[in-house]
Amino acid sequence: MPSRREFLYSAAALTAARASAETPSIEEASLTDLQAGLTAGRFTSVALVEQYSARIVDIDKNINSIIEMNPDAPAIAAALDRERKGKGPRSPLHGIPILIKDNIDTADKMMTTAGSLALAGPPAPSDAALVTRLRDAGAVLLGKTNLSEWANYRSSHSTSGWSGRGGQTRNPYVLDRNPSGSSSGSAAAVAASLCAAAVGTETDGSVVSPSSMCGIVGIKPTIGLIPGAGIVPISHRQDTAGPMARTVTDAALLLGALAGASYGRALDPNGLKGARIGVARQLFGFNDAVDKMMIDALGVLTKLGAELIDPVNIPTFSKLADMENEAMSYEFKNDLNAYLAARGAPMRTLADLISFNEKNRAREMPYFDQDLFIKAEARGPLSTKPYRDLETKLNHAAKQDGIDRVMIDKKLDALVAPTDAPAWPIDYILGDHSLSTASTPAAIAGYPHVTVPAFQISGLPVGLSFFGSPRTEIKLIRYAYAFEQATNARKPPQYLPTVRS
16 A cells, blocks of 8 residues: 555646646635636545645645545545536535545545554455545545544543554644644644545544644534444444534534534524523633633624623533543443454454554553553453442433523523633643633533634634534534634644744
8 A cells, every 4th residue: 555655646646737726825715716617617526635635745744634635635626616516515625625524434445543563464454434425415535543542541641642553743823733633634634734624533622622723623523423433433322423623614514414414594693682691600710821812702792793691500510521531431341342353354352452552552641651542451341330320420410400400590691711822832742731621511512612713822723613502513613703704813724933022
């Protein structure tokens, strides 16, 4: 199989060899811009694949966001160009290059490894359900993105954005900073305009946190809105794919394709007028600069007509993380073993993976170990009473006694908070320096969460989070869109070597 580098440089050669009616301008281009150009015949999908591939060769050597390119992307694009001429576009994604995270199965020439050398080899036998939806919508799968290995569920001392197969992804805003995880490559690639948009996955924070730190929009939908079959799992309760894009409009369009729905009516610049928004003060206080900037962000919501209920506290918040960690330890072993058995991979069990990592310690564990794997391997099945009791308790704390209670008692439309801290330095000695994240309440409950660029601190982006009741994606997208249109807070990355003093 050709190497990643061979794929990249082969794509670059295609750029020089082929010509189209017009060279598309892809940096910061939106899905609607690209689709308009395709519809008008100003350029082709083949030209888009060529331009993005060439940009990956030029830019990705700095950020290392792409783990593998799809060698069939030019041919897929050519077929979609012919189909457009004969039948018209299938959807707003027709002919648009999209990247997906390397824990999402594709039955093509690309591998699905979750970043681990243990799964390198034959491709998955079938597409993930969400990949089928993307193909049906006419998207071009350009390649796969690097990630925190095993979606950041191997070590409690991990460095986000690092995988044994892909190495370290860097934050495109400041290259010595972490992009956060686990959808690190998807976030960095979108921020750097290496694709039109990307798909990430989240168990707790893995879409919204890297989106915040890489200055893009991320949507973690209600569990079940996007089919989860064919995603390397951590927790069936919490795992979901989600769209990552540079604008709310683009994220909504990609979510529509993934969910088989339409979110166009959510794109209202007056969408915050009359909304009752609870300010989740428990998710503040981890960084003085963030708290100071949030004063202005909340002021924007008020100016746009929102009624802020401040403060609003989730009564069970302090209890959630410990219970979540214990529950996921049970779920990871059981869910991963089931996935590996169904896939027919050479590694059939978590125990096999633990053994592989020990035998390949120099390549797989040069910086951090596998304590989470070992703890999970010691757990019993999901049918045991301790797990069943824990699951019931956790669901009740996250939902009925958690988000549901404050949403009902305060008559709220959504909750708002800073998504995360600014990006921390990449650190292989101490691991991640994460201070706080707004992801946990919605992640455990399985409820939707949208982050949108809000401001920068020392050149490092920070997002604003809206989250709330299940199946309220339209509301949350509406609020994020209104905020985005009023602030235009997103700035393209500068690829700085370090933070400016």
